[in-house]
Amino acid sequence: MPRDTLSRDQILRAAVELLDAEGLEGLNMRALGQRLGSAATAVYWHVGSKDNLVALAGDLAWNEIDLPEVTPGTWRPAATALATGLYGMLCRHPWVLQAFGTFLLVGPGKARYDDRSLAVYEEAGFPGTQADQAAAAVFTFVLGNALGASAAAAVRRRLAREGESAEAQLKEAMAKAVEYASAYPRLRPRLDTASSGYAASPEQTFELGLAAVLDGLAGRLGADQPSNGSRTPL
Amino acid sequence: MPRDTLSRDQILRAAVELLDAEGLEGLNMRALGQRLGSAATAVYWHVGSKDNLVALAGDLAWNEIDLPEVTPGTWRPAATALATGLYGMLCRHPWVLQAFGTFLLVGPGKARYDDRSLAVYEEAGFPGTQADQAAAAVFTFVLGNALGASAAAAVRRRLAREGESAEAQLKEAMAKAVEYASAYPRLRPRLDTASSGYAASPEQTFELGLAAVLDGLAGRLGADQPSNGSRTPL
DNA sequence: CATAGCATTTGAACATCGTTCAAGTGCTGG
DNA sequence: CCAGCACTTGAACGATGTTCAAATGCTATG
Secondary structure, three states, rough: OOOOOOHHHHHHHHHHHHHHHHHHOOOOOHHHHHHHHHOOOHHHHOOOOOHHHHHHHHHHHHHOOOOOOOOOOOOHHHHHHHHHHHHHHHHOOOHHHHHHHHOOOOOOHHHHHHHHHHHHHHHHOOOOOOHHHHHHHHHHHHHHHHHHHHHHHHHHHHHHOOOHHHHHHHHHHHHHHHHHHHHHHHHHHHHHHHHHOOOOOHHHHHHHHHHHHHHHHHHHHHOOOOHHHHHHHH | OOOOOHHHHHHHHHHHHHHHOHHHHHHOOHHHHHHHHOOOOOHHHHHOOHHHHHHHHHHHHOOOOOOOOOOOOOOOHHHHHHHHHHHHHHHHHHHHHHHHHHHHOOOOOOHHHHHHHHHHHHHHHOOOOOOOHHHHHHHHHHHHHHHHHHHHHHHHHHHHHHHHHHHHHHHHHHHHHHHHHHHOOHHHHHHHOOOOOOOOHHHHHHHHHHHHHHHHHHHHHHOOOOOOOOOOOO
C-alpha cells in the first residue's frame, strides 16, 4: 500500500459528501478528483465507472439503516423501524432517491438492497397470508410511503434553501389552486389553511401516514384469509 | 406559418414517443431532431431547453390522467380513481418517475400538477380533520403508493425486456436472500414461493395495497378527532 | 542491494451532449 | 415588390464520462 494512494472507502466517503452537499448533478469525476487531491481519472481504477460509483455510494447510504431486531409474532415494530430508518436515510441523502428512484424499492440490479429488508419483513411475517403478495405489498407500500414522505421533506428543505423565489412560486401555485377550486365551496377554507405555509411538519405527516398505512395493512394482511382478499370493495 | 415548420405539440409528441421507447437517457436533442426531420437546434426555438422540454412532456403525460368526478361526502372512490389514474400513467410513461422523482408529489416548480389533484382531495374531504395534515397525508401516501407500485411494474417490464440476464440476476439475488435468511427458519418456504417468479401481478399488489392504505387513512382521518391522532401507538 | 514486476496515477485525447450564435431561408403583410 | 419577422441551420464551445498509453513508485525476489 503506497503512501499517497486512494482507497475505495476514501473515494466513497468523498463522493457521499459531495452528493450530500451538491446533489446528484453536483457530482462529476473531475470535481471528485479535485476533492481527493488527485487526478479525476485515478478514481476509475477503483470504481470502474461513475454509475458504479453512485451505486456504491448508495450502498453506503443504505447501510446506514440499522435493520430492526425482529420479535417473532409481531411485525409492526419492525416495519415501523425499517420505514423510519429508510425515511431518515433518505432525508440525510436525498440524492439516493434521485439516483435510484424507480429501482430503490424493487430493482433487480440492486436487489440485494431489498433482500435484507425483505428478509426482515418475511421473518416479521404476516402469518397465514400468501407470503409473496404480503411481502410485495408491505415492501412497496410501507417503504414507498417513506419515500414519498422524504420527498416531501426534501422539497421543504429546498424551499427553505432557495428562499423567497421558491416561496413565491409556491404562493402562486396556491393561488392557482384557489382559483381552480372556486367551484368547490367547501374547499376554500382548507386551501386558506394550507396556503398559510405548510402547517404540519414532514415528520408529523410521515408518522401519521405510516401509522395509517400499517393500520390498513394489518386489517388486510394480518388475518388468515384468501389472497384475493375480498373484504372491502375499493 | 411556413410549410415545414415545427410545432410545440409535434415536438412534445415526438419527445414522449422517444421517452416511452428509450427512457429518459434515450432522449437527446439530436435524436429528437432526427426523429422530427429537422436540425437538433431547431427544437430550442420552441421549447427553450431540454429541461423545459421534459417538463412539458411531463405535463402532457400528467394530463392523461382524467381526474375523477367527486361526489360530495364520499372521498374513497375519488381517491381510488386518482391513484389508479396516476398508477396507469406512470406505467405507460415510466420516465415521468425518473424525471420528476422527488418532486412529482410535492415539487413547487411543478406544483400545479398537485394543485388539481389536491383540489379533488380537498373537495373529497376528510370532514372534521385538520385539512392540511389530512391532505398532505393523503397526497403523500396514496399517491406515493401509486408511485411505488408503478415502480414495481416498471421493474417487471424491464425484467421481461432484458430477458434472461436480468432474470438470472434476480435468481442470484434471491439465492443471496435465501442464504441470508438461513437464520430465520420460518422465512424459507416463503422465499421459495417468492423466488419461483413474481407470483402476484403488479396490478394485484397495487390494488391490495391501495385498498389497505385507504382502509388505514379512513380509520385515522375519517372521524373527527384531534390531529395528534393517538389512537394506536406505532 | 538491485532490479523486475505490479499497482496506481497521470495527462492527453475522444465522443457525446446541451447549448449558443451568427447567418441564412422563406413566408407575409404593407 | 420588398421589408421584416418567424423559423431553421450548421458550426462551434464547454462540460462531462471515459479510454489509453506512458510514467511513477512501492514491493518482493534474486
